Every structure is written in C-alpha cells, then in structure tokens.
Amino acid sequence: MLSVLGARATDLLLRGGEEARASRRLAVIAAAIVLIVVGAAFTTDALYIRAKAALAQVLLERAWATTLATGQPTKAWSWADTWPVARLTFPSLDRSAIVLEEAGGEALAFGPAHVAASAGPGASGTTVIAAHRDTHFAFIKDLKPGDEIDVATPEGRTVRYRMTGSAIVHAQASGISAGGKTPRLALVTCYPFDGLTRGPMRYVVFADALP
Amino acid sequence: MKPNPNLSGTPLGLPLAVLRASLIAAAVTLTAFAVTKADPTPTLEPAVLVTPDDMGTGALLFKSTEGGKYLEAPRLKTDVSIAVTGPTARTVITQRFENPTDKWVEGVYVYPLPQNSAVDTLKMQVGDRFLEGEVKERVEARRIYEKAAREGFKATLIEQQRPNIFTNAVANIGPHETIVVQIEYQEAMRLDGDKFSLRVPLVVGPRYNPRPNVALVGYDVGAPIVAVSDPVSDRDAITPPVIHPKYGKINPVSLRVALKSGVALAAIESPYHPVKVDRIDPKTANVTVDGPVPADRDFVLNWTLAPNALPQATLFRETIGGDSYYLAMIVPPAGAKKTRQPREAIFVIDNSGSMAGESIRQAKAALLMALKELKPGDKFNVVRFDNTLEVLFNGAVPADDEHLGVAVRFVAGLDANGGTEIFPALQAALADSTPNDTSRLRQVIFLTDGAVGNEDQVLAEIGRSLGRSRLFTVGIGSAPNSFLMEHIASLGRGTFTHIGSETEVDARMTELFNKLESPVMTDLRVADGVKLETWPNPIPDLYEGEPVVLTAATPAQSGRVRIEGSLGKTPWSTSLDLATAVEGKGVSKLWARSKISSIEALRYRGANEGDVDAEILKVALAHHLVSRLTSLVAVDVTPSRPTGETMTSHDMPTNLPHGWNFEKVFGPEIGRPLIKASYEPMMQKLAMNEEPATATKDGDGIALPQTDAGTDLALVIGILMLASGTLLLLAFRARTARS
Numbered sequence: 001m002l003s004v005l006g007a008r009a010t011d012l013l014l015r016g017g018e019e020a021r022a023s024r025r026l027a028v029i030a031a032a033i034v035l036i037v038v039g040a041a042f043t044t045d046a047l048y049i050r051a052k053a054a055l056a057q058v059l060l061e062r063a064w065a066t067t068l069a070t071g072q073p074t075k076a077w078s079w080a081d082t083w084p085v086a087r088l089t090f091p092s093l094d095r096s097a098i099v100l101e102e103a104g105g106e107a108l109a110f111g112p113a114h115v116a117a118s119a120g121p122g123a124s125g126t127t128v129i130a131a132h133r134d135t136h137f138a139f140i141k142d143l144k145p146g147d148e149i150d151v152a153t154p155e156g157r158t159v160r161y162r163m164t165g166s167a168i169v170h171a172q173a174s175g176i177s178a179g180g181k182t183p184r185l186a187l188v189t190c191y192p193f194d195g196l197t198r199g200p201m202r203y204v205v206f207a208d209a210l211p
Numbered sequence: 212m213k214p215n216p217n218l219s220g221t222p223l224g225l226p227l228a229v230l231r232a233s234l235i236a237a238a239v240t241l242t243a244f245a246v247t248k249a250d251p252t253p254t255l256e257p258a259v260l261v262t263p264d265d266m267g268t269g270a271l272l273f274k275s276t277e278g279g280k281y282l283e284a285p286r287l288k289t290d291v292s293i294a295v296t297g298p299t300a301r302t303v304i305t306q307r308f309e310n311p312t313d314k315w316v317e318g319v320y321v322y323p324l325p326q327n328s329a330v331d332t333l334k335m336q337v338g339d340r341f342l343e344g345e346v347k348e349r350v351e352a353r354r355i356y357e358k359a360a361r362e363g364f365k366a367t368l369i370e371q372q373r374p375n376i377f378t379n380a381v382a383n384i385g386p387h388e389t390i391v392v393q394i395e396y397q398e399a400m401r402l403d404g405d406k407f408s409l410r411v412p413l414v415v416g417p418r419y420n421p422r423p424n425v426a427l428v429g430y431d432v433g434a435p436i437v438a439v440s441d442p443v444s445d446r447d448a449i450t451p452p453v454i455h456p457k458y459g460k461i462n463p464v465s466l467r468v469a470l471k472s473g474v475a476l477a478a479i480e481s482p483y484h485p486v487k488v489d490r491i492d493p494k495t496a497n498v499t500v501d502g503p504v505p506a507d508r509d510f511v512l513n514w515t516l517a518p519n520a521l522p523q524a525t526l527f528r529e530t531i532g533g534d535s536y537y538l539a540m541i542v543p544p545a546g547a548k549k550t551r552q553p554r555e556a557i558f559v560i561d562n563s564g565s566m567a568g569e570s571i572r573q574a575k576a577a578l579l580m581a582l583k584e585l586k587p588g589d590k591f592n593v594v595r596f597d598n599t600l601e602v603l604f605n606g607a608v609p610a611d612d613e614h615l616g617v618a619v620r621f622v623a624g625l626d627a628n629g630g631t632e633i634f635p636a637l638q639a640a641l642a643d644s645t646p647n648d649t650s651r652l653r654q655v656i657f658l659t660d661g662a663v664g665n666e667d668q669v670l671a672e673i674g675r676s677l678g679r680s681r682l683f684t685v686g687i688g689s690a691p692n693s694f695l696m697e698h699i700a701s702l703g704r705g706t707f708t709h710i711g712s713e714t715e716v717d718a719r720m721t722e723l724f725n726k727l728e729s730p731v732m733t734d735l736r737v738a739d740g741v742k743l744e745t746w747p748n749p750i751p752d753l754y755e756g757e758p759v760v761l762t763a764a765t766p767a768q769s770g771r772v773r774i775e776g777s778l779g780k781t782p783w784s785t786s787l788d789l790a791t792a793v794e795g796k797g798v799s800k801l802w803a804r805s806k807i808s809s810i811e812a813l814r815y816r817g818a819n820e821g822d823v824d825a826e827i828l829k830v831a832l833a834h835h836l837v838s839r840l841t842s843l844v845a846v847d848v849t850p851s852r853p854t855g856e857t858m859t860s861h862d863m864p865t866n867l868p869h870g871w872n873f874e875k876v877f878g879p880e881i882g883r884p885l886i887k888a889s890y891e892p893m894m895q896k897l898a899m900n901e902e903p904a905t906a907t908k909d910g911d912g913i914a915l916p917q918t919d920a921g922t923d924l925a926l927v928i929g930i931l932m933l934a935s936g937t938l939l940l941l942a943f944r945a946r947t948a949r950s
Binding site for chain 1: 353354357667695698839913914915916917918919920921922923924925926927928929930931932933934935936937939940943947
C-alpha cells in the first residue's frame with residue numbers, strides 16, 4: 001500500500017515536474033545573472049574610485065610642482081574645485097601624498113584634504129588633514145610614535161613633525177582646536193580600519209613640529 | 212543632475228549606490244556612451260545647498276550641516292559703483308545680507324573676481340560690529356588673526372590662496388542680524404581694437420557644476436541616461452544662470468559707472484540692461500542702470516573710442532602723500548600698421564604625449580597655416596620636441612618653395628609621443644647665429660600645452676638668452692598651462708595666444724599673424740625728462756590692437772616726459788606733458804601691481820630671491836595690496852554701539868565709522884515673507900547654534916569629515932555577489948549535466 005502511494009507520488013512529481021523544472025531553471029539563471037551583473041557593478045565602482053584616487057595624485061604632483069615654482073595656487077585640472085596646499089611625506093613608510101584644500105567637500109576623492117577650519121599647513125596651531133582609510137591613508141595605522149612626518153608648504157618650506165601619539169575620537173566631538181602657539185599636526189582617517197560601513201569614529205595621529 | 216553624494220550615509224544610500232554602480236558598470240562594460248546633455252533646468256527650489264565655487268556673484272554663504280556645503284543668505288540689496296579711468300576700473304560693491312534664522316550661524320563671503328584684478332579693501336558689518344581689512348605681511352596677518360581669535364574678538368583673514376575667487380569667513384552671525392559687506396577692487400581692462408568692455412558679475416543662484424566622469428543624469432524608466440564626458444568644455448551651454456523669480460524682487464541692484472576714458476568716446480552700450488547715459492563732455496560720461504537690474508545676467512558695458520582720437524597718449528594721475536602716480540596709455544599711430552618687416556621665424560612644436568589627440572592636430576594646423584603665411588625674404592626654421600629634439604634645418608633658411616615643402620612634409624608627419632623636455636628646445640630656438648642683425652625681426656613661436664615641471668629653469672633661460680628674439684606662445688588644448696605660457700610671453704616680450712578648439716585655429720592664428728607681421732612699435736623706452744620710476748620695465752613691444760600701458764611714480768606734478776620707440780625702422784617719439792594729466796583714482800594701485808609683477812619676473816633674470824621678496828613686501832604693504840607675501844586681516848575696529856542693542860537701518864549711517872559709506876544698501880524693505888518661505892524648508896540643513904560661539908571656548912573641536920570612500924564594502928559585496936552568481940551557475944550546469 002505504502003509503496004503504491006509512494007510510486008504514485010513520484011509519478012505525479014515527475015509528470016508535473018517538466019514545467020516546474022523549466023521555470024526553476026530560468027529563475028536560477030536569472031538570479032545568477034543578476035548576482036554577477038550587480039556584483040560586477042559594485043566591483044567596478046570600487047575599483048573605479050580607487051583608480052581615480054591613484055590617478056589624481058599623479059596629476060596633483062604636476063600641479064604641486066607648478067605651485068612650488070610660481071607660489072600660486074594651481075588646480076590640477078581646470079574643473080577641479082580644489083588645489084594642492086601641501087605635500088605630506090612619511091619617510092619611515094616611504095610614502096607621500098599631495099594634500100588638497102577642502103573646498104567643495106569633494107577633495108577627499110582625490111587626495112588627503114586639509115580641513116579648512118584648522119590651521120594652515122606648517123602654520124602655528126593644529127593642522128588637520130583627513131583622508132580615506134581605504135585609499136590615501138590606508139597606511140596610517142602603520143605609523144608609530146616617534147615616526148617623522150614632513151609637511152612641505154607652497155612657499156617651499158618644509159616643516160618636520162614627530163608623531164607623539166594617537167587617539168580614537170568621535171567625528172563630531174574631536175576635541176581638536178585650531179589654535180595653539182606651535183605647529184601641530186592631526187592626521188585623520190576612519191576607524192576601525194577594517195570596518196566595512198561608515199561609522200562616526202575617527203583615528204587621529206598627532207604630531208608636533210620639531211623645533 | 213548628478214546623484215547627491217550626501218545621501219550615502221542614509222538608509223537610502225545602499226540602494227542608490229547599487230543603482231549608481233550598476234549604471235556605471237553598464238555604461239563602462241557595454242561602452243554604449245550615450246552622451247547626452249545634462250538637464251539644464253536646475254531645481255527652482257527656493258534655497259539649495261551650494262559650494263563657494265558655484266557662486267556667480269557676491270554671496271554670503273551659511274555653513275550647513277554637510278561639510279563643504281552652504282546655504283546662500285538672502286541678499287537684500289546690492290549697490291555697484293564703478294569708476295573707469297582710461298584702461299582701469301575701480302569697483303566698489305556693497306551688499307546687504309540677513310540671517311533669516313532665529314539662531315547663530317557661521318558664514319563665508321564669496322566673490323568671484325574678474326581676471327587681472329585685486330581686492331585691496333574689505334569693510335564688513337556683522338550685527339553691531341565693524342570689521343575692516345588691513346594688509347599685513349602674510350605671517351604677521353596670521354599671527355594677528357590667531358591672537359584675536361584666542362582673545363574672543365571677531366576677526367577674519369584673507370590670504371591669496373585662490374587666483375580667481377575672494378573668500379572670507381565670518382563667525383557668529385546673530386539671529387536676524389544684518390551683514391553688510393563692502394569690497395573694492397581694481398581691475399585693468401584690455402583694449403581690443405577700439406573697444407573696451409567691462410563686466411560685473413551679477414548672476415544669482417547656484418550653477419550646475421558637473422564633474423567629469425560617468426554621471427547619472429536621468430532616471431527615466433527603462434532608459435537610464437548616462438553621460439560620459441568632460442562636461443566642462445561646454446559648461447556655459449549647460450549651465451544657464453538660474454532665473455530666480457524671488458531674487459528679482461528681494462535683491463534690487465543699483466549700478467552706476469563713471470566713465471572717464473581720457474579719449475573721445477564714440478558708442479556706449481549695455482547689451483543686457485537698459486541704461487541711462489549722461490555725456491558730460493566728449494571724453495566723460497555717467498552711466499546709470501535704469502530700473503531694476505535683472506539678476507539673471509552679468510552687467511556688461513562696452514564703449515568704443517572715436518576713430519581719430521586714437522593715436523595719442525593719454526595721462527592719468529593720482530597723488531598720494533608727496534608722490535604722484537601716472538598712468539600713460541599710448542595707442543599705436545593708426546598709419547603704422549601696414550609696414551611689414553622681414554622676419555626670421557623659428558617655430559617650435561611640442562609633439563610630446565600630452566599633446567596626443569586633438570591638441571597635436573590643432574598645433575599642426577596652426578603651424579601649417581603659419582608656414583603658408585611666410586613671404587619671400589623671410590627666413591625660418593622648425594624645431595620639434597618631445598623627450599627628443601629635432602631641428603629641421605641647420606640654421607634659419609630662406610622661405611622659398613623648396614624649404615617650405617620640406618617643412619610642410621616634416622610637420623604633417625608628426626605624431627604625439629614621449630615626454631616633454633621643453634628646455635633643450637627653448638635653448639635651440641633661442642640660439643641666434645646673427646644676434647646683431649636688425650634687418651629682420653627674430654620671432655620664436657612656441658606651440659605647446661605647457662605641461663612641464665621645470666618652469667623656473669625655463670623662465671631663467673629666457674631671462675638669460677632672449678637677446679633680440681621675441682617669444683610668442685601659442686597655448687594648445689582645453690587646459691594649457693596658461694600661467695607658464697603667459698609668463699614666457701611676457702618675459703620673452705611677445706604675446707600669448709590660446710587656441711581652445713580646432714575651430715578656433717583660423718581666427719586665433721590670423722590675429723597672431725597680424726601681430727607677428729607688423730609689430731607696431733619696438734624698443735620702447737622712457738627717454739630724458741622728469742625723473743620717473745616706470746613700470747613695467749622693460750616696456751613691452753606694441754602689437755596691433757594693443758595700447759601700451761605704462762605707469763610711473765614721481766614727486767613731480769609738471770614737466771615733460773619723452774617716450775621713444777621704433778615704428779618699423781623709423782624712429783618715433785612722443786612727449787607727454789605731466790601737467791595735462793587727468794585725475795584717476797586707483798592709478799597708484801596699478802603702478803604697484805605692475806611693479807610687483809615686474810619684480811617677480813626679475814627672479815628669472817638672476818635677481819636675489821631675498822631682495823625680490825623684500826621689495827615686493829614693501830610695495831604691497833605701502834599700497835595695501837594682497838600678494839604672494841601679504842594678506843588682508845580684518846580686525847574689529849569699532850564696536851561703536853552699546854552691546855545688546857539691535858541695529859536698525861534707520862540709525863545706520865550716523866553710527867558708521869568715518870569714511871564708511873553703506874547707506875546705498877538701505878532703503879525700502881521688500882520680500883521678507885518671500886525670504887521666510889524660501890528658507891523654511893532648508894532651515895534644518897543649517898548649522899545653527901543657540902548661542903554665539905566664543906573664540907576662547909573650543910567646544911567640541913573641529914568637526915572631522917567622513918573618511919571612508921566606501922570601496923571596501925563595495926568590493927566585498929561585489930566579489931561575494933560575483934562569486935555566488937558564478938557558483939550558482941556552475942552548480943546548476945553540473946546538475947543539468949547529471950540529469
């Protein structure tokens with residue numbers, strides 16, 4: 001009795017299965033294609049942003065050379081809404097980057113940005129420079145207290161800073177003020193370093209100018 | 212419109228990112244670049260967030276809660292007063308703004324500057340405080356500013372950081388407080404043939420400011436419109452100024468121009484605004500804008516000089532302290548244009564990799580055209596460079612058919628490749644085998660995009676070995692290094708020509724040929740007469756359509772000055788009688804600006820850098836100019852009203868510090884309900900404080916920007932999706948294969 005029922009059920013399933021299988025196959029293929037297309041989109045977008053960040057630094061090098069030669073702010077490309085204001089060098093990590101003025105809020109896509117509310121690069125007070133943790137400041141976590149950081153200004157001056165320590169702060173309550181009698185540097189990036197989503201916490205490297 | 216980047220932090224961010232990313236990928240992978248024009252109609256929402264670069268006119272921007280974005284303050288009234296003296300204009304713009312909110316806000320005043328102009332005066336009233344800008348040495352200005360800020364005073368600082376825009380931060384603007392800003396700038400105008408043109412930026416409202424990448428411009432169902440282009444080439448076409456109906460009413464503009472041309476005037480016309488013209492005498496007129504000025508277009512005034520009034524020198528004078536400053540405008544004698552002198556033309560063409568594409572085509576077209584223009588009796592040579600250098604002929608050769616044929620084939624075969632080593636090419640072009648030959652004009656025509664790094668070296672070489680040669684730069688492409696090329700031309704005593712697109716080659720090159728073929732006057736110098744300090748020094752040659760503008764300082768009020776030159780081979784001289792000078796405000800500023808740029812150029816002729824800087828600093832401070840070494844720092848000058856008392860327009864004039872003149876921007880008040888209506892929807896976007904921030908209190912510290920480009924997450928998601936999609940397909944195939 002049971003085996004008869006089982007055989008009928010199998011029979012039913014198999015006969016009705018022709019149609020169901022066809023539409024199931026379609027659904028699976030469609031799902032796979034959607035996954036691949038959207039996945040490709042995400043990957044392309046991310047790689048595009050990273051490529052743009054790297055390419056911009058090349059163009060910025062050129063603009064920076066002009067800035068040094070002329071003493072005039074020089075945009076790296078004519079439609080840029082920002083311009084180089086300093087060059088950051090990390091001798092211990094063999095890294096350097098051109099710092100942009102934070103003008104239109106989009107400077108960060110192209111390089112580290114000088115936060116306009118803070119002191120000018122190399123000047124007395126605290127100079128705040130921020131960059132994306134996944135592009136230009138990806139290496140900032142490797143800086144150690146005592147490491148040297150050089151800031152070159154458009155006037156051709158280079159101020160050497162030494163890292164004194166680091167802090168993790170809230171973006172809206174950084175406790176960093178622009179004032180102060182001696183030049184100080186605060187390099188900012190997102191925290192945690194390997195976090196996947198955007199958060200409110202920032203990692204700040206502090207450095208004091210060497211006398 | 213481009214996707215709003217500020218949505219990325221919201222729950223909407225992810226789906227939007229997916230959509231954006233998919234569209235980018237679709238555009239990139241399918242390479243179906245449907246280049247469409249971006250929607251030209253910006254939103255007519257009453258108030259939108261903007262960036263300082265969006266401003267087409269003077270504006271006060273309030274900080275919003277989004278970094279780098281601002282909300283424009285309502286502009287209640289604008290008054291523009293312009294004094295034109297010969298080829299210079301001094302503009303005083305007074306604007307009144309209001310904080311429409313019940314809270315304390317922070318703002319930044321923005322003004323886009325015309326080219327060749329400098330702001331030297333800033334006066335500002337914020338509520339009951341008066342601030343006046345003072346020019347100080349850059350370092351000292353910063354020190355004063357920091358000290359004032361620490362001690363809780365209101366202070367602002369303007370440094371020369373941007374070549375073309377004037378920005379100035381203002382802190383602590385109280386609820387419903389009035390802000391009056393007055394800036395003055397001096398502008399040197401160029402004479403084009405017999406026409407002068409003056410432009411005052413008045414366009415209100417945000418401009419659509421696209422970024423040059425793959426951008427989503429439309430969400431039309433089933434047909435996403437994706438633009439892949441550099442939209443800047445036709446920025447004007449796609450960014451019509453916003454016609455803001457509300458501003459027509461709440462932003463009345465009054466505008467006056469006092470025109471003292473010094474030369475008899477022919478037509479005076481304003482193409483966009485109805486004007487009333489009062490002619491005082493043949494050389495002087497007052498122009499007033501009739502009725503309300505539409506805020507949707509810039510004010511333009513054109514005037515032409517009477518034809519026979521041209522070949523004369525005109526003089527303007529400004530006396531400050533014991534010194535008189537003169538401005539001489541010498542218009543070339545009309546008959547002199549036809550004299551053609553034999554030339555020795557050295558063409559230098561940049562065929563480096565940065566010129567690839569349209570640039571090299573333009574450069575080749577321009578050079579071929581130039582070769583065709585050579586006449587029998589001329590000599591020429593062609594130099595091409597990338598990271599290698601090739602000089603076509605061994606020395607300049609006669610411009611006969613045989614040599615020209617060789618040159619044309621050589622130019623036609625050029626490809627853009629390799630690096631840019633401009634220096635050896637310049638040396639080769641300046642190498643002159645007959646430096647004392649005065650029978651020919653030696654002209655070096657340099658066609659390049661100027662994408663070089665060793666600018667100082669290049670400029671120094673010109674300073675050293677120019678000799679009798681003259682250097683003409685032709686800037687090729689949409690973004691040539693204009694700064695360098697203008698500098699080369701001015702040090703090389705030639706001119707700079709910019710060719711932005713292939714269609715411009717003919718017109719621009721024809722203009723240049725006219726200049727090359729008939730330099731109107733050479734070897735200009737100030738001969739005997741009153742002792743003067745003249746700038747620029749040396750005086751540039753005169754080319755067709757250009758006047759020489761010469762400035763001088765001297766204690767003398769009278770006497771004669773002789774200016775000599777050569778018209779072709781004919782000696783020419785003119786005598787200027789200082790006593791005939793017309794009063795001209797701002798002449799001293801132009802003298803100082805001319806002196807500063809001449810001294811800056813001395814750096815490339817081997818002058819000591821320290822001496823150059825010291826001299827520039829001295830001139831800039833004495834004449835109150837913002838420069839590379841000086842800044843404007845605004846300090847609280849007169850807290851002239853008792854604290855706590857609110858200001859009304861009524862008592863305004865009597866309380867103004869001496870010499871201040873703000874009353875033009877007070878008057879009947881209109882449009883307040885409109886302001887309220889236009890602002891209310893955006894109020895929550897404003898960064899407002901319940902209390903004024905005091906400078907001594909650090910509060911929460913500097914707000915830090917978002918520092919995650921979001922690529923990690925996108926990569927993880929992207930790769931996971933790719934992998935699972937592929938796995939699914941593989942698994943499916945394996946199963947179908949089995950069954």
